Each structure stands twice: as structure tokens, then as C-alpha cells.
Amino acid sequence: MEGLTKSVGKVSNSSRLDGDKQCLDFRRVADTVPGCILVADADGKALYANKRFVAALGRSLEELLGEGWLESVEPAFLEEARAKWYDCIRTQVHLDVTWRFRVHDGTYRWQHLRAEPSSHEESDDACWYLLGVDVDEQFRAQEALQASEREAREILDRVPAMISIRTEEGVSYTNKRLSDYVGAVITDLWDGTFLDCIHPDDRYAVVAEYIRSPNQKPIEIIYRLRGRDGTCRWFHTRAEPYFNENGNVYRWYALNSNIDDLYRSRELLREREHQLNLLTETLPAILWKADLNGQITYINKKAIEYSGRTIEEIQEKGWIDLIHPDDVVEMVAVWNELLAAGEGYDIVSRFMCADGQYRWFHTSAGVIRDEAGNRIAFHGIMLDTTPLKAAEMALQQSEQEMQRFMDTVPTIIWSMSPDGNAAFVNKAGRELTGASLEDVQNGKWIEYLHPEDRELVSQEIAKALATGNSYGAAYRLQIQDGTCHWFLSRAEPSRDNHGNIVRWFGVTLDIHDRKVAEDRLRELRANLSRTSRASIVVEISASIAHELNQPLSSLLSNAQACFRWLNAATPHIENAITSIERVVRDSRAADAAIRNIRSLYKQQPTVKASFNMVELLGEVIGLLKEDASRRSTPIEYEFEDPVLEVLVDRYQIQQIIINLVTNAIDAMQDIDRQPLLRIRIRNAEGGRVLTEFIDNGHGLPDDRADRIFDAFVSTKENGMGIGLAISRSIVEAHDGELWAANNPRFGATFSLLLKGSRASQG
Known part of the structure; x- marks a missing residue:
């Protein structure tokens, strides 16, 4: 008690009894405190230790006084503890440490010590009051937690993924894989360290949707993260929130996966799909797909535009009703054959379009098979061949019109092969001579020529075939009534792109009236020459020549024009008809001129x-x-x-x-x-x-x-x-x-x- 009394303070003799009583009260109180209490003097020497301290260390009070209590500190920390204790005594700075002490059972336990100096109000002497609390279990739990955390981090560092932990203060942890990827340990979010690693185009989205998002639900985001090599790669981050006891988000645990190859492959696939879709939707043709039951499962945009029906309407209403009534039987037959076991079909048929008009389509359908060769679907393409069909029909009509033209034109039209064999003669020629087309093709046409003209015609044809120049000859032809009429034939060669003759086309004009007129003129001149009125004969002859020159020249010019129109690569039928009409007109003009001259001569x-x-x-x-x-x-x-x-x-x-x-x-x-x-x-x-x-x-x-x-x-x-x-x-x-x-x-x-x-x- 004497030491404790000294530690409490120096008192007068009159107050000794009161001091003893205070010391007794202090000791009684100290012994009831649930902790270890130690009282030391100004030099740091222990003056008193309560019962709990004595019991905890398993030593007597006398052994603990002075520096004895420090000897219970674990030897490994003893010198450090002694230095720390006396440094606090010297500097008058409070002590706050956790040391391990050997206890009564010989084991070491952690004690959390707090000590502060105190001066007595009636004296200048200071003393130290030390309070120790056994924190061994808490400390060991913390060590276990730290060890567990170290083990967890080691596990996270070995996980084949990039993991990070984020708090309100910033990124508190990145595993080794993530640190190795960026080339640094990301420790702070707000100073830009983390954001600097994100592609500039993606930073706003990361901040808005992840870092500063008010959402407290799991978050997924895709962005580009720059690696230590400077290359930005695509990452997929999935973050899960961790809530504290107040229900607030305390941490975010994020799994960062490198999806660059997958993303780029997906983008490439998406681009290919886009290009394929763009192709199918902009292709100027109808594309469709059907299952094995014949149900249409896909049509492109062009099909919708043509039919005016969506895929749902096609599946509901079907498409058979769009076929032209004349084509339904054939179309349904090939379709059913395809569904049964066919490999495909090609067919041209008419379908009704959205405007209610029928258009021609060339449909090609085939079978889609899997790797095992099993039929899994059908696909087809439909090309609008309406313009082609119209051109084909127009060509047929043109050929028919040309045939009708050649058969109705009041002039003989014919053709022969490059070697001179007759190939064709129109209806006018056949009816005029009474010869059949077979007779003409078999070479019997020459039998219809006047015997005196056959050699001339043969020579002119041979000359044209040898030189490739135009053919022309005037000769007499026996007509069906047995008489011979004069005709003028002209022909031109038709050549291919290489200049080779592929066909000769000719026209034969009836010049019998002209020849008769010429004969009459010759007879008239002969009669006039037998008269004495030479001046009148000259005037009349000149008048006749003058009158006939214009229509006959025009007749010859138009006949030559007709040859050129028919000889073109694509015969100009309308122009040829016009030339023939002018030939007829000029013939009539020549005839009228002759009649006028006759009337003048006879004074009619x-x-x-x-x-x-x-x-x-x-x-x-x-x-x-x-x-x-x-x-x-x-x-x-x-x-x-x-x-x-x-x-x-x-x-x-x-x-x-x-x-x-x-x-x-x-x-x-x-x-x-x-x-x-x-x-x-x-x-x-x-x-x-x-x-x-x-x-x-x-x-x-x-x-x-x-x-x-x-x-x-x-x-x-x-x-x-x-x-x-x-x-x-x-x-x-x-x-x-x-x-x-x-x-x-x-x-x-x-x-x-x-x-x-x-x-x-x-």
C-alpha cells in the first residue's frame, strides 16, 4: 500500500488516513475492472497491478513491479516493447500498442495496451495508468481473416480471368492477370488511372453505366481496354454488388473477360449476315424458303413488294391463288413433285402482283440438305422475266408480221444461201408462178425463166456470189397463166460481224408495164420516124422521156432503198413497206404519164x-x-x-x-x-x-x-x-x-x- 500511496500523490501527515482510504478504494475498484490495470511512476516503474493482471500473467504482484511486467512480453518483441515503453515515458506521449504476453498457462496471448500519464493536482509528480485488454481471439481472427484474404487473392491471381474490386473510393483490387494485362496495378479510379486504360470512345459509357450508375443490380457492359502493348481489346465486364448491413452497396466485384476474338468474330459474322441480308433484300429477284411440308418460312423484301403479302399472310393464305389460271395445273404438279421426292424444277409461269397485274417469272427451286444428305428444306429464286417475255412475244409477233408482210406485199421477195441455193420466196412469188416453196428450194425456179434469159440470170448470180457485190438482172418470168412478164431482180448480201455473207435477200419487181411502155415508145418513135414531121417526132419523144424519167428514177431509187432496209442486220419492216408503197406509187405515176401523153397525142x-x-x-x-x-x-x-x-x-x-x-x-x-x-x-x-x-x-x-x-x-x-x-x-x-x-x-x-x-x- 505504501507504493500505491506514493503513486497516488504526496500528502500531509494530517491526511494520511484519508490517503490510505483512497488507495484502498482505488484497489477495490481496480480489482473489479474487467481488464488488466497497471500503475507506474514517472520513471515507468510499475507500482501496482490489479488482480486480473496478476492472474492473467500467472506471476505474483512482487514479480510484476518495477520492470518485471515487461519480462512477460514475448521475447521476440521484448526489446522493442521496452524501447517503446520508455520512449513514451520520456516524451510523455500516450501508449497504444498490441503485444503478446506469456500468460499463466505458459502460452502467449495478445493484449491491447493503452497508457497515459497523469499528474496529481497537489504535487508535480506524474504517474502512468496502463489498461490492458485481452484481444487474442480478435487478433487471431483478424490474422485468420488476413491469411484467408491472402489465400483468396492467390486463388484470384491464378483464376484464368481478370477480376477487380471497386468501392466508393476507387478500385481497391485487381488480380494479377488484370494487372499484367494493363501493365500496372490499378489502385485509384478517380485520378484517371483506370479510365486512361479504357478506349476514349467507350469511357463515357463505362462511367455512366457502371462507375456512376445509380443501379444497384448486377451490371454487364462491353468496352475496349488498352493492354500494356498499347492495343485495345474488347472486354465483357459483369459486376455484382455487395451490400453492407444497412443495405447499401459496399463493394462491387467484377469479372472482366477478354472477348476480343469472340467479339470481332461476332462482328465479322454480323457484318457477313448484314451483307447477306443486304444482298437478299436488295437482289432484284424473289427469294423464298420452305420447310419439308411446303410451308413458306422466309421471303425477301422483293417478294413482299411483288405479291403485296407479308410472310404471315403467305403462311395464312398461301400462294397458289396468285398463279395465273392457265398455269396453275403445271405449277402445282411440279411443286407436289418437289415435295414428294424431287430435286428441283425450272418453270416459267405468271403470278399476280400487288397491282393486280400478272407478270412472268422464271422460277428455279432446289433442295437443301444437311451434312448427312438428308432433305431439310427447299429454297427458290424467281426472276421477273416480263420484259424478256414481252420482247420474245414482240419478236414472235414481229416475225409473224414480217411473214405476213412478205406474203401480202405486192412484190416478190426471196432469199438464197451464200452458195446460191434458193431458200425462200414469199406468197406473191409462189402465187404468181404457181411454184411451191419446195420447188423453189430444189432449184426448179430456173425453169420458170424465159429460155433466152436463163443463161444471163445464171451468169449474174454467179458473178454476185464470186465478188460479193450486189446482184441485179432484168428478165422474163413465166407466170401462172402461161404468159411471160418482164421482172427486175435486185439482191444484197447480209453479212455477220466478221464480214462473211450469211444470206442473200432480194426483191423482184414487175416492170412489165414499163417494158411495154418502152416498147410502145420505141414503136411510136419508129412510126414518127416514118413520117416527114421530124420536128414533131423529136418533140414528142423528148416529151415522153421527160415525163417518164422522174417516176422511173424514183421507182428505181425506192426499190434500192427497199433492198437496203431488208438487208439490214435487223430488217426495218416499216421502212421497207414505205419504200414498196412508193414503188407502187411511182409505177402508177409512170402509167399516168403514159396515159397523159397518149391523150395529148390523140388530142383526147x-x-x-x-x-x-x-x-x-x-x-x-x-x-x-x-x-x-x-x-x-x-x-x-x-x-x-x-x-x-x-x-x-x-x-x-x-x-x-x-x-x-x-x-x-x-x-x-x-x-x-x-x-x-x-x-x-x-x-x-x-x-x-x-x-x-x-x-x-x-x-x-x-x-x-x-x-x-x-x-x-x-x-x-x-x-x-x-x-x-x-x-x-x-x-x-x-x-x-x-x-x-x-x-x-x-x-x-x-x-x-x-x-x-x-x-x-x-
Whole structure:
């Protein structure tokens, strides 16, 4: 008690009894405290230890006093403990340590010690009060926990995955695999260490959806994480929250999986699927797939656009009703055969589209098999062949029309092979001669030629075959009634892209009337030559030649044009028909010319009718334009009324117009200005119609201006001088007038005044 009394403080003799009582109370209280209590003086020497301390260490109180209590510290920490204790004594800093002490049973247990100095208020002496609490079980539990944590971390470091732990303060743990991947131990989230490892394009999503997300449910996110080699790879992170006792998220445990190969493969697969889907959806064809029961399981976008039905509507309504009624039987038959055991089919049929119209489709269907060769589905493609079918039908129709054309055209059309064998002759040729197509192909056609002309025709054909040049010959052909008519045949070779002749195409024109006319003309000339009126014979012969020259030249030009149209790589049927029609027209014109000449010669009265002068002029100009030598001269028209009726003989007036227009065009040759012929038609006094032909050529010579309408007077170097004379005589026979005058500057004007139809009626 004496030591404890000293430790409590120095007291006066009068208070000794009170101090003893205080010491006794302190000891009583100290012994009841559930902990070890030690009292030391200012030098750190123990003055007192309570019963619990004595019992815990298993030593007597006397053994613990002074420095004795320190000797119970585990030897390994004794020197460190003694130094720590006296350093606190010296610096007057409180002690807060956990040391291991040897206890009564000889084992060592952990004690948590706290000591603080205290000075007595009535003296300056200080003493130390030390409180020790046995924390051995807690300490050992903590060590076990730490050991368990170390073991867990070792396990996590060996797990073939990247693991991290995140708290509100940041990333508190990354296993070795994750640290090795990024090349560092990520310890802080907010200073940017972790975010620097994330691809810049993915940082916002990681922060928004993971780091700062208010969501307390498991989180999955895919992003790119940069490795130590600088390469960013795709990672999949799945984080699970760990809640504390208050229900708040305390930690996030995350499993980070490297899915770069898988992700890139998936992206590649997705891209391929996208390209395949893009192909199937944009392919200009219908694609479909059906199961083994025939149920349609897939159609592409084009199928929906064509049919106007979705896949659900196809599965509900079917597709048989879309087939054209004429094609249903055949289509259903091949479909059922495919479902039964067929390998596929190709068929062309018509299907109704969304607009209600039928279109032609070429369908190819096949079987899909697995690796074992078992049938698992059917697939097909349907191509819209409507334009092709239309072209095919148009070609067939064109061939039929061409066949009809060749059979209905009033001219013989024929063809022969490159070696000269006859291949075809149209209906007109067969009916005219009475020969069959087989007779023609067997070479019997030559028997229908006049015996005197067979050698000539054979020689001309042989010459054309040898040289490849155009063929032409005039000969007599025996027709069905047994008589022989004159015909003109012309043919052109048709060549391939290499210039080889693949076929000869020809046309045979009936020139019998022309030949007869020529014979009559020759006979007429012979008769006239036997007379003494030589001048009249010359004038009549020249007139006949002049009248026949234009229609016969046009007839030959149009016949040649017909050959060219039929000889083209793709025959121009419409143009050929037009040329044939012009041949017929020119033949009729020649015949009319002959009749007109005959009537003039016999002094027969002229047959007149009402005609539109504008139309007569248009027909003549169209005829003259077919002559290439006159095609380039521009012609302008001026007329007051589109219908200006005159009472005339059509062919005679057209011959006059031909003569006047031809003379005007010839007069504008070799001039130093742009040739121009203006034709003006207008009403004149007395109900008559005036037509003026105004050119800008050389004009009329002064010495012959008054005599150009006389016979054998011409302004041309090689002219005969009878055209204008005949023209005036024809006009005067129509009670009309024809005169000419020079223009003020250039050229001349020929005026034709005819009686109008209304004036005649009045």
C-alpha cells in the first residue's frame, strides 16, 4: 500500500488516513475492472497491478513491479516493447500498442495496451495508468481473416480471368492477370488511372453505366481496354454488388473477360449476315424458303413488294391463288413433285402482283440438305422475266408480221444461201408462178425463166456470189397463166460481224408495164420516124422521156432503198413497206404519164377533178426530196389557207410542179449564197389560185426571157427546151396561165395561175 500511496500523490501527515482510504478504494475498484490495470511512476516503474493482471500473467504482484511486467512480453518483441515503453515515458506521449504476453498457462496471448500519464493536482509528480485488454481471439481472427484474404487473392491471381474490386473510393483490387494485362496495378479510379486504360470512345459509357450508375443490380457492359502493348481489346465486364448491413452497396466485384476474338468474330459474322441480308433484300429477284411440308418460312423484301403479302399472310393464305389460271395445273404438279421426292424444277409461269397485274417469272427451286444428305428444306429464286417475255412475244409477233408482210406485199421477195441455193420466196412469188416453196428450194425456179434469159440470170448470180457485190438482172418470168412478164431482180448480201455473207435477200419487181411502155415508145418513135414531121417526132419523144424519167428514177431509187432496209442486220419492216408503197406509187405515176401523153397525142379531152393545191405540192416535194441531189436545197412554203382547191388533172399538174421545182433547184447551182426556194400559194381574182415559185438563182437571160416557153429553147447547157413548152400547153388546156419574170435582186419567179373549184361551180 505504501507504493500505491506514493503513486497516488504526496500528502500531509494530517491526511494520511484519508490517503490510505483512497488507495484502498482505488484497489477495490481496480480489482473489479474487467481488464488488466497497471500503475507506474514517472520513471515507468510499475507500482501496482490489479488482480486480473496478476492472474492473467500467472506471476505474483512482487514479480510484476518495477520492470518485471515487461519480462512477460514475448521475447521476440521484448526489446522493442521496452524501447517503446520508455520512449513514451520520456516524451510523455500516450501508449497504444498490441503485444503478446506469456500468460499463466505458459502460452502467449495478445493484449491491447493503452497508457497515459497523469499528474496529481497537489504535487508535480506524474504517474502512468496502463489498461490492458485481452484481444487474442480478435487478433487471431483478424490474422485468420488476413491469411484467408491472402489465400483468396492467390486463388484470384491464378483464376484464368481478370477480376477487380471497386468501392466508393476507387478500385481497391485487381488480380494479377488484370494487372499484367494493363501493365500496372490499378489502385485509384478517380485520378484517371483506370479510365486512361479504357478506349476514349467507350469511357463515357463505362462511367455512366457502371462507375456512376445509380443501379444497384448486377451490371454487364462491353468496352475496349488498352493492354500494356498499347492495343485495345474488347472486354465483357459483369459486376455484382455487395451490400453492407444497412443495405447499401459496399463493394462491387467484377469479372472482366477478354472477348476480343469472340467479339470481332461476332462482328465479322454480323457484318457477313448484314451483307447477306443486304444482298437478299436488295437482289432484284424473289427469294423464298420452305420447310419439308411446303410451308413458306422466309421471303425477301422483293417478294413482299411483288405479291403485296407479308410472310404471315403467305403462311395464312398461301400462294397458289396468285398463279395465273392457265398455269396453275403445271405449277402445282411440279411443286407436289418437289415435295414428294424431287430435286428441283425450272418453270416459267405468271403470278399476280400487288397491282393486280400478272407478270412472268422464271422460277428455279432446289433442295437443301444437311451434312448427312438428308432433305431439310427447299429454297427458290424467281426472276421477273416480263420484259424478256414481252420482247420474245414482240419478236414472235414481229416475225409473224414480217411473214405476213412478205406474203401480202405486192412484190416478190426471196432469199438464197451464200452458195446460191434458193431458200425462200414469199406468197406473191409462189402465187404468181404457181411454184411451191419446195420447188423453189430444189432449184426448179430456173425453169420458170424465159429460155433466152436463163443463161444471163445464171451468169449474174454467179458473178454476185464470186465478188460479193450486189446482184441485179432484168428478165422474163413465166407466170401462172402461161404468159411471160418482164421482172427486175435486185439482191444484197447480209453479212455477220466478221464480214462473211450469211444470206442473200432480194426483191423482184414487175416492170412489165414499163417494158411495154418502152416498147410502145420505141414503136411510136419508129412510126414518127416514118413520117416527114421530124420536128414533131423529136418533140414528142423528148416529151415522153421527160415525163417518164422522174417516176422511173424514183421507182428505181425506192426499190434500192427497199433492198437496203431488208438487208439490214435487223430488217426495218416499216421502212421497207414505205419504200414498196412508193414503188407502187411511182409505177402508177409512170402509167399516168403514159396515159397523159397518149391523150395529148390523140388530142383526147383532159379529165379534171377537184384537188387541194397544197396537198398536190406536198406530194411532189416529198417525191423530189427522195432524190439525194435535191435533198439539200431548202424549200419554204407560204399559203393563206391550208385548203386551196383547184380543178385540174392531178398527174398533169404534178408534172408541171416537178418541172418548175426542178428548174428552180438547177438554177440555184453554183451560186455564192445559200440556195432557197420559196413557194407561195394564195387566192387570186376570179376565184382562181396563184402558185409562185421564187428562187434566188442566176435568173433568166435577158436575150431569152421572152422565149423560154417556146419549144427547143432552153437556159440549160444540155437542156432540150421542151419542158416549159409542154407545161404551158398543159396549163392552157386547163384554162390557166404560166409566166416567168426576174426578181429585183436574185433569181426568177414562175407563176402558175389555175382555175379554182369554187369558180367552176359558180
